[in-house]
Amino acid sequence: MCxxxxxxxxxxxxxxxxxxxxxxxxxxxxxxxIVLGNLFVAVKGSKTDGRSYIDYAIKKGxxxxxxxxxxxxxxxxxxxxxxxxIPVVYVNHLPRYLSDIAGSxxxxxxxxxxxxxxxxxxxxxxxxHLLARWAQLLGEKSAVMGTLxxxxxxxxxxxYNTTCSSIDAQKILAQFVKDKITFVAMxxxxxxxxxxxxxxxxxxxxxxxxxxHDHLDYHGNVMQYSMxxxxxxxxxxxxxxxxxxxxxxxxxxxxxxxxAIAVTITSNLPCFWKGKWIRVVKVxxxxxxxxxxxxxxxxxxxxxxxxxxxxxxxxxxLALGTLLVLGYPLSLLVHTSSQLQAVAGRMEVFxxxxxxxxxxxxxxxxxxxxxxxxxxxxxxxxxxxxxVFGCGGDxxxxxxxxxxxxxxxxxxxxxxxxxxxxxxxxxxxxxxxARGITHPKKIIKIIENRYCAIQTAxxxxxxxxxxxxxxxGHEKYQIIGNNRIYHSDQDIVENFLKNDVIL
Numbered sequence: 128m129c130x131x132x133x134x135x136x137x138x139x140x141x142x143x144x145x146x147x148x149x150x151x152x153x154x155x156x157x158x159x160x161i162v163l164g165n166l167f168v169a170v171k172g173s174k175t176d177g178r179s180y181i182d183y184a185i186k187k188g189x190x191x192x193x194x195x196x197x198x199x200x201x202x203x204x205x206x207x208x209x210x211x212x213i214p215v216v217y218v219n220h221l222p223r224y225l226s227d228i229a230g231s232x233x234x235x236x237x238x239x240x241x242x243x244x245x246x247x248x249x250x251x252x253x254x255x256h257l258l259a260r261w262a263q264l265l266g267e268k269s270a271v272m273g274t275l276x277x278x279x280x281x282x283x284x285x286x287y288n289t290t291c292s293s294i295d296a297q298k299i300l301a302q303f304v305k306d307k308i309t310f311v312a313m314x315x316x317x318x319x320x321x322x323x324x325x326x327x328x329x330x331x332x333x334x335x336x337x338x339x340h341d342h343l344d345y346h347g348n349v350m351q352y353s354m355x356x357x358x359x360x361x362x363x364x365x366x367x368x369x370x371x372x373x374x375x376x377x378x379x380x381x382x383x384x385x386x387a388i389a390v391t392i393t394s395n396l397p398c399f400w401k402g403k404w405i406r407v408v409k410v411x412x413x414x415x416x417x418x419x420x421x422x423x424x425x426x427x428x429x430x431x432x433x434x435x436x437x438x439x440x441x442x443x444x445l446a447l448g449t450l451l452v453l454g455y456p457l458s459l460l461v462h463t464s465s466q467l468q469a470v471a472g473r474m475e476v477f478x479x480x481x482x483x484x485x486x487x488x489x490x491x492x493x494x495x496x497x498x499x500x501x502x503x504x505x506x507x508x509x510x511x512x513x514x515v516f517g518c519g520g521d522x523x524x525x526x527x528x529x530x531x532x533x534x535x536x537x538x539x540x541x542x543x544x545x546x547x548x549x550x551x552x553x554x555x556x557x558x559x560x561a562r563g564i565t566h567p568k569k570i571i572k573i574i575e576n577r578y579c580a581i582q583t584a585x586x587x588x589x590x591x592x593x594x595x596x597x598x599x600g601h602e603k604y605q606i607i608g609n610n611r612i613y614h615s616d617q618d619i620v621e622n623f624l625k626n627d628v629i630l
Contacts, residue, residue: 132150132151132232133148133150133151134148134149134150134151134166134190134191134214134216135148136148137151137228137231137232138216138228148214149164149190149191149213149214150164150190151164151165151166151190151191151232152164152165152190153165153166153298154166154168154193154228154229154232154294154298155167155168155184155189155294156168156170156177156292156294156295158177158180158181158183158184158187158189161184161187161188161189162187162188163188163190164188164190165184165188165189165190166189166190166191166192166193166232167180167181167184167185167189167191167192167193168192168193168221168225168294169181169184169192169193169194170195170221170222170225171195178194185212185213189213190213190214191213191214191215191216192213192214192215192216193215193216193218193221193228194215194216194217194218194221195217195218195219195220195221196217196218196219196221222293222322222323223323223326224323225293225294225323226293226296226297226323226324226325226326226327226328227326227327229293229294229296229297229298229327230297230327230328232297233297233298233300233301234301235297235327235329236297236300236301236303236304237297237300237328237329237330238329239304240300240303240304240308240309240310240311241262241267241309241310241311241331241453242300242311242313242328242329242330242331243255243258243310243311243312243313243330243331243332243333243334243449244313244315244325244328244330244332244333244334244359244363244365245258245273245312245313245314245315245333245334245336246314246315246316246317246320246333246334246335246336246356246359247334247335247336247337247338247356247371247374248336248337248338248339248492248494248495249336249337249339249438249490249492249494249495249498250336250337250438250441250442250445251273251274251289251314251315251316251336252273252274252275252314252470252473252489253434253439253442253470253473254312254334254336254442254445254446255271255272255273255312255313255314256271256275256280256312256470257442257443257446257467257470258271258310258312258446258449258450259271259280259310259311259312260280260466260467260468261446261450261460261463261464261467262310262312262450262455263280263310264463264466265450265455265459265460265463267309267310268306268307268308268309268310269308269309269310269311269312270303270308270310270311270312271283271311271312271313271314272286272290272291272296272299272311272312272313272314273286273289273290273312273313273314274286274289274314274601275470275471275601277291277299279308288316288318288319289314289316289318289319290313290314290315290316290318290319290320290324290325291319291324292324293323293324293325293326293327296313296324296325296328297327297328300328313325313328315333315359317352317355317356318355320355320356320358320359321355321358325359325363326362326363328363328364329364330359330363330364330365330366331366331367331453332365332366332367332368332369332449332452332453333359333360333363333365333367333368333369334369334370334445334446334449335356335359335360335368335369335370335371335374335376335377335380336371336374336441336442336445337371337373337374337376337377337441337494338352338353338356338374338376338377339492339493339494339495353376356376357380360380360384361383367386367387367388367449367452367453368384368386368387368388369387369388369390369445369448369449369452370384370387370388370389370390371390371391371441371445372389372390372391372396372397372400372404373390373391373392373393373441378397381397381399381400381402382399385401385402386402387402387403388402388403388404388405388424388448388449388451388452389402389403389404389405390404390405390406390441390444390445390448391404391405391406391407392406392407392410392437392440392441392444393406393407394406394407394408403423403424403452404423404424405421405422405423405424405444405447405448405451406421406422406423407419407420407421407440407444408420408421408422408427410437410440412435412437412502412505412506413506414435414506414507415433416431416432416433416434416435417430417432417434417435417436417439417440418430418431418432419432419440419443419444421444421447423447423448423451423457425451425457426457428457428458428461429461430443430447430461430464430465431464431465432464432465432467433465433467433468433469434467434468434469434474435469435474435476435502435506436474436498436499436502436503437498437501437502437505438495438498438499438502439474443464443467447460447464470601471600471601471617472487472488472489472599472600472601472602472616472617473488473489473600473601474486474488474499474502475487475488475600475617477617477620477621477624478624479624479625481590482585482590482623482624483510483513483585483588483589483590483591483592483593483594484507484592484593484594485585485593485594485596485620485624486499486503486593486594486595486596487596487599487600487616487617487620488595488596488597488600489597489598489599489600489601489602490597490598490600491518491519491546491597491598491599492526492530493526493529493530493533496516496530496533496534496597497533497537499595499597500512500514500533500534500536500537500538500595501537503593503595504537507593509591510589510590510591510592510593511539511540511588511589511591511592511593512537512538512539512540512592512593512595513538513539513540513541513542513584513588513592513593513594513595514534514537514538514540514541514542514594514595514597515542515544515577515580515581515584515594515595515596515597516530516534516541516542516543516544516546516595516596516597516598517543517544517545517546517548517556517557517560517577517598518530518546518556518559518560518598519546519547519548519549519556520547520548520549520550520551520553520556520606521549521550521551522549524559527556527559527560527562527563528559528560528562528563529563530560530563531543531559531560531561531562531563531564532563532564532565533563534564535563535564535565535566535569536565538569538595539569540569540571540584540587540588541564541569541570541571542570542571542572542573542574542580542583542584543557543560543561543570543573543574544573544574544575544576544577544580544581545575545576545577545605545607546577546598546599546605547599547605547606547607548606548607549606549607549608549609550608550609553575554575557573557575561573571587577599577605577614577616578614578619581596581616581619581620581623582619582623584596585620585623585624596616596620599614599616600616601617602614602615602616603615
């Protein structure tokens with residue numbers, strides 16, 4: 128991954144308490160992953176205090192410990208016994224500087240890559256995968272980092288967070304450089320930005336997709352949520368900006384980013400805009416994809432896409448604008464666009480003779496759910512629309528009734544079910560959702576067991592109907608209590624349509 132780093136040289140700007148300076152073989156936040164010679168970074172998190180595992184890390188072979196500077200004498204005494212054994216580095220506001228420290232250790236790998244950051248409430252996963260695939264079609268060796276995992280498109284390893292830790296981000300990018308990867312598309316979450324996980328990365332471009340109701344249990348309000356996103360464009364090292372001008376927040380940000388590329392799926396750009404742009408001229412929607420006629424500062428063209436839905440028009444044009452501003456030819460981008468495929472669990476369509484059409488999507492916010500339902504209504508107008516969905520437990524309760532209201536507005540049949548209830552009572556979540564239902568007669572059933580809910584929808588729907596199973600998308604688990612239980616909407620649908628499941 129990288130050569131050994133000398134402790135003293137790595138921390139010249141900082142003060143440490145021991146004159147010995149061992150060679151470091153790596154950096155780790157998780158004591159379970161420590162190997163001989165690692166620097167253990169003991170950070171107090173929201174759920175786990177890394178300082179409690181200092182002794183275990185030392186026993187596993189840690190050669191030094193990185194800690195927040197002491198402010199509390201009680202804490203200092205609690206851990207001082209362990210810290211006499213090996214060198215310790217104390218850093219004020221450690222989480223804020225950890226990205227830079229890890230960057231120094233791993234030789235700031237993002238400087239040797241075309242790294243694209245994508246932030247926004249919805250669309251991050253689709254856009255990162257579109258970018259990586261498009262770049263691959265144009266000859267780049269590309270990779271993604273985000274919700275579906277990290278790595279090349281055909282060889283990704285799982286990630287538990289949309290945006291990985293400060294250390295893992297630098298470590299993974301360093302491995303990409305070693306593997307001769309040239310292009311990386313990275314999902315940058317509001318949590319990751321708020322916790323400084325990407326602060327020392329160098330982005331060739333940053334994309335803003337949209338901002339809507341989500342994560343307010345963490346951020347408190349929409350203003351704080353938007354300010355977390357704004358950090359990517361205002362405080363971090365970014366060369367190019369690509370902004371969704373149709374989003375009210377994005378349109379506002381364009382005032383402060385005159386060098387950005389403004390992207391709109393309407394025919395109208397902001398009246399004040401003098402910079403580069405891409406806009407839709409006309410869109411033809413059909414059940415097999417979307418044909419997009421567009422105009423831009425680089426010229427005009429037509430994209431024949433396999434992707435469904437209006438929101439994917441925006442996703443495609445944001446990806447297109449990014450690659451154009453990086454210097455890829457418009458003619459080649461248009462020529463290869465038909466080879467771009469839908470991302471797993473994002474408007475993923477399942478069809479089988481003798482069964483209704485089923486769509487699995489990750490939409491788990493009010494805005495995303497509404498856009499998916501509107502899109503389905505646009506090209507599946509001859510049958511009835513079913514929606515199987517729920518809301519996550521121990522998370523933002525304020526969006527539940529909103530989602531119930533939205534589903535009752537567009538769907539003909541509704542089945543409310545579990546979607547990661549966690550430690551919250553499932554019936555309590557369902558009650559919150561049901562309060563937003565404006566047409567109670569549309570609720571055919573409340574079925575907590577998601578497996579049974581999906582089967583019921585497929586069994587009861589007519590052949591000409593379409594069923595949206597929303598909320599989990601690609602996920603392969605259901606969180607009930609504190610346990611992760613295997614569950615896949617995709618597998619359930621696929622097996623049922625193959626007649627591999629008996630009711």
